[in-house]
Amino acid sequence: MRPSSNPSGFLPDSDEFRDWLAIAKKRLGVKPATLCLAAGVSTNTLGKFEDPKARGREIHLTTAAKIYRTALELAEEKGVRLPSLESVAKTAEPKK
DSSP: OOOOOOTTOOOOOHHHHHHHHHHHHHHHTOOHHHHHHHHTSOTTHHHHHHOGGGTTOOOOHHHHHHHHHHHHHHHHHHTOOOOOHHHHHHHSOOOO
8 A cells, every 4th residue: 555645735845855855764774775776766866966065956856756655655664654744844944
């Protein structure tokens, strides 16, 4: 069964998605390349997206959705609870 991916319909900006990814990877105990492989995207996708020196780097919405859904599926398999995208965005530091 596929987990409900985003019931609120909230779409984060790139920085909010990066913040959520950091939490998700830590809770799942996975490396970026592992998550990418499971999602069926290039293994360097998250490395480039999360590189602090390239903070303006973006990924396509379709790619982000694949990674997000895969993280939710892994969380369900492992019995790990991940925060909602919206809750991470609300707790993120204000943009400068």
